[in-house]
Amino acid sequence: MSYILMEESLFRSLMGRILNQAIDVNYRFSETDYWMNGKKVCEFLNISQGLLSALRKNNMLFYCRIKEAYHYKRSDVYKMKVSMDKELVESGAILGGCRIIKTEQEVLDAFEKATI
Numbered sequence: 322m323s324y325i326l327m328e329e330s331l332f333r334s335l336m337g338r339i340l341n342q343a344i345d346v347n348y349r350f351s352e353t354d355y356w357m358n359g360k361k362v363c364e365f366l367n368i369s370q371g372l373l374s375a376l377r378k379n380n381m382l383f384y385c386r387i388k389e390a391y392h393y394k395r396s397d398v399y400k401m402k403v404s405m406d407k408e409l410v411e412s413g414a415i416l417g418g419c420r421i422i423k424t425e426q427e428v429l430d431a432f433e434k435a436t437i
Contacts, residue, residue: 336410340403356392366402
């Protein structure tokens with residue numbers, strides 16, 4: 322595992338741009354893709370069933386209950402993911418590393434190499 326170290330201002334600038342682009346994305350789904358079950362929501366948000374239940378009980382995530390199963394609007398789940406990622410960035414919880422990067426291009430190159 323490798324880490325990337327960069328100035329906090331550059332990191333926040335890049336993450337802000339990424340999050341703003343994610344918010345601007347207009348998601349289009351077929352009728353069958355409109356809802357997600359609880360298991361898929363937990364996997365996508367990387368949360369436990371208990372936290373999902375708490376989000377549901379506190380009306381933080383819209384849901385529909387059919388018999389014993391809960392279903393969640395995909396667009397609301399995506400908005401929740403953007404919100405959670407934004408909080409992580411703002412809290413600085415994902416900073417750290419051992420390689421110093423000074424420019425945006427170096428960051429883009431590093432991410433490109435990591436995804437290949």
